[in-house]
Amino acid sequence: MEIKIARSELQKGLGLVQGIVERKTTMPILANVLLSVEKKALSITATDLEVGINGSYAADVLSEGKITLHARSLYDIVRELPDDTIYLKVKDGNWVEIKCGKSNFKIVGLSPEEFPALPTRGNGQTQRIDATLLKEMIDRTAFAMSSDETRYNLNGIYADLSGGEDGKTIVMVATDGHRLSVMKREAGSGWSLPKGIIVPRKGVMELKKLAESGDDPVDIWADTKHLIVYRGNTTLVIRLIDGQFPPYEQVIPKKAKRVVSLGRNEFIHALKRVSVLSTDRSRGVKFSISPNNLDITASNPDIGEAREELAATYKGDAFEIGFNARYFIDALSSIDDEQAVMQLGDDTAPCVIYSEFDRGFTHVIMPMRL
Amino acid sequence: MPRLDITALERELAQGKLRPAYILAGEESYLAQVALGMIKDAAMTCGTQEMSIFTFSARDASADEVLGSLRTVPLLGGRPLAILRDGGELAKAGRKVLLDALTGYMEEPVDSSTLVAVAEKLDGRTRFAQLAAKNGAVVECKPLFDDKLPSWIGIEVRRRKRQISHEAARFLADLTGNDLGQLTQAIERVILYAGDRAALELKDIEEAVADTHQRDIFDLTNAVGERSLSKALSYLHNLLENGQPPPLILHMLARHFRLLSKAKEISGRVNDRTEAASYLGVNPFYAKDYIEQARNFSKGELRESFRALYRCDREIKSSRLPRERVLERAIMAIAQKKGAARNTGSAR
Numbered sequence: 001m002e003i004k005i006a007r008s009e010l011q012k013g014l015g016l017v018q019g020i021v022e023r024k025t026t027m028p029i030l031a032n033v034l035l036s037v038e039k040k041a042l043s044i045t046a047t048d049l050e051v052g053i054n055g056s057y058a059a060d061v062l063s064e065g066k067i068t069l070h071a072r073s074l075y076d077i078v079r080e081l082p083d084d085t086i087y088l089k090v091k092d093g094n095w096v097e098i099k100c101g102k103s104n105f106k107i108v109g110l111s112p113e114e115f116p117a118l119p120t121r122g123n124g125q126t127q128r129i130d131a132t133l134l135k136e137m138i139d140r141t142a143f144a145m146s147s148d149e150t151r152y153n154l155n156g157i158y159a160d161l162s163g164g165e166d167g168k169t170i171v172m173v174a175t176d177g178h179r180l181s182v183m184k185r186e187a188g189s190g191w192s193l194p195k196g197i198i199v200p201r202k203g204v205m206e207l208k209k210l211a212e213s214g215d216d217p218v219d220i221w222a223d224t225k226h227l228i229v230y231r232g233n234t235t236l237v238i239r240l241i242d243g244q245f246p247p248y249e250q251v252i253p254k255k256a257k258r259v260v261s262l263g264r265n266e267f268i269h270a271l272k273r274v275s276v277l278s279t280d281r282s283r284g285v286k287f288s289i290s291p292n293n294l295d296i297t298a299s300n301p302d303i304g305e306a307r308e309e310l311a312a313t314y315k316g317d318a319f320e321i322g323f324n325a326r327y328f329i330d331a332l333s334s335i336d337d338e339q340a341v342m343q344l345g346d347d348t349a350p351c352v353i354y355s356e357f358d359r360g361f362t363h364v365i366m367p368m369r370l
Numbered sequence: 371m372p373r374l375d376i377t378a379l380e381r382e383l384a385q386g387k388l389r390p391a392y393i394l395a396g397e398e399s400y401l402a403q404v405a406l407g408m409i410k411d412a413a414m415t416c417g418t419q420e421m422s423i424f425t426f427s428a429r430d431a432s433a434d435e436v437l438g439s440l441r442t443v444p445l446l447g448g449r450p451l452a453i454l455r456d457g458g459e460l461a462k463a464g465r466k467v468l469l470d471a472l473t474g475y476m477e478e479p480v481d482s483s484t485l486v487a488v489a490e491k492l493d494g495r496t497r498f499a500q501l502a503a504k505n506g507a508v509v510e511c512k513p514l515f516d517d518k519l520p521s522w523i524g525i526e527v528r529r530r531k532r533q534i535s536h537e538a539a540r541f542l543a544d545l546t547g548n549d550l551g552q553l554t555q556a557i558e559r560v561i562l563y564a565g566d567r568a569a570l571e572l573k574d575i576e577e578a579v580a581d582t583h584q585r586d587i588f589d590l591t592n593a594v595g596e597r598s599l600s601k602a603l604s605y606l607h608n609l610l611e612n613g614q615p616p617p618l619i620l621h622m623l624a625r626h627f628r629l630l631s632k633a634k635e636i637s638g639r640v641n642d643r644t645e646a647a648s649y650l651g652v653n654p655f656y657a658k659d660y661i662e663q664a665r666n667f668s669k670g671e672l673r674e675s676f677r678a679l680y681r682c683d684r685e686i687k688s689s690r691l692p693r694e695r696v697l698e699r700a701i702m703a704i705a706q707k708k709g710a711a712r713n714t715g716s717a718r
Contacts, residue, residue, distance in 0.1 A: 148424065148425065150425040151421075175445060177421050177422070177424070177439075177444060177445050178438070178439075178442045178444070178445060179445070180445055246421055246445075246446060247446075250446075251445050251446060283434045283438065284438075284441065301474075322441075324434075324438055324442065348443050350443075350445070364445070366442050366443045366444065366445055367442070367443055368438070368441045368442045368443075369441045369442075369443070369480050369482070369483075370441065
């Protein structure tokens, strides 16, 4: 293998795979990237066996071939090279010579035969989705994913890509057992991908990164085991979580006993201020709701107390309820509305946050016993 | 201040009493695992669901995660159950925030939630442990003494919807020893052997379980003191197979007979166990055994025993005889009753 490639092109390709490459692995080959040259392009592949990525980059091919090199070291070298053309040649014994300007490196790689092959697409069509929409759906759900590894079925985003009854609506849901975020969106027509897949946390983060990397639409294919995403010259392969997602729809209350609305920004800032004094033991704050008023209070025996009064639209009897302030801050920060609308029941019933402008967004937060 | 053993915990949970906090303290991890299983099962019957069980490690869990899971109403309802593993880590300086938070929580735990902390070692003097014992319970998960094994076997058998007599349970305990993991495997084997039969019998155990009990040196010295020759020889072989050095065995036999001689001196004169223990220089719990065993030997026999042990010592150090044979001969000389010895002698 012998190629000449622009430093910026190689750096872009290597930068994209850094998040996927396993740093602490028992399989040394997974710390490497596979560089493969065919026709007029350099293909860069990385995988941790859960998520895999492959990108193709224009290069001046002198001879075809393959090699794997340590991903981090190669990226560090390329990043520091002058902005010039890089000459890369594989020599005997998996040694690779890298030249750029007056810099000269000789690094050893591993045999490309050892590198695991990425799963390939099966039958069925891909479905096109707008990258901005995909990113927005991830942004409004991913923060509610669980990080508890013992609850592996909650360690990702549940996606219903079947299109629903009209073949247009796709759904993403995430929960950690205390809060639930649901996004339903119309995303073109003809959706017929699997109904209930769970995309793992790392896959979600790579998918978001891919969606953020430009304005081109994204093509998606999925079966019950893998989700494959195509964008331009990049392919992302994600192994899905094999588990049952909880019946999330039954958690969302059908009727609201109490509705409170108030300015979203003021609410977020007040929560941030008051939660400074909530104990680091539970992050709990108390909402005292009375007609046209919401008091947020927190106390910490080691520091002191905080109370903030906010004007709110509410007609009903006065009541108190406790919540984790961070859950509210996360949920309210993910929407753009001027007003935050909360639907509440009694002091052990869930609070539902809707967005006035995005009817597809529903967020449920469970109360705390303070 | 409730400190429960596994039997008391089982009884309490069967009555539907689920406390807001438990500390499973002790180095017998299998026992802790079983206790945790019992609490989980009981919580499930009180409405806990898989979604309302949260597992943390005291190595890296943050206080707000653990307390948040106890104080927050679970999404799918039910009673929250927070399991905190590696509880021994709480004693480390870096985990003080978590310990303080848990101590604060224990002052007034949420009645409708349950916290289970699993700790190999627990400093009972900490405020956390004291509050946990006051407002919840500390479940002892220490290695079980031999006398507690039959009732433990009873619990395990009942959990598998079978029955076992106390005699059969004692026999099983004697064959397997106090390694609870091995004991559970042995129970599984007996159940498989018994098939559909609800009651596990002595003969099932005889057929299905091999003698894998790793004896300790005190089993041997007690068997010799009880003049139970077959047991003593069987324990001797077990110890030698497990790598116990013959000089150590001999040393412990000599120590045992020194104590029996002292016990013989006070036999009939000192009735108080504590006083006897103080004279013998042993724990009062064991003093009774020495006094009882001393009754098995006359003063002359005890003198003969020391002669036999002396001969054994000399032969171990100087003769070419296999050490196992030398020890066997000493034990036979000591443990064999007079009549039996005479019989053996006449037979020779």
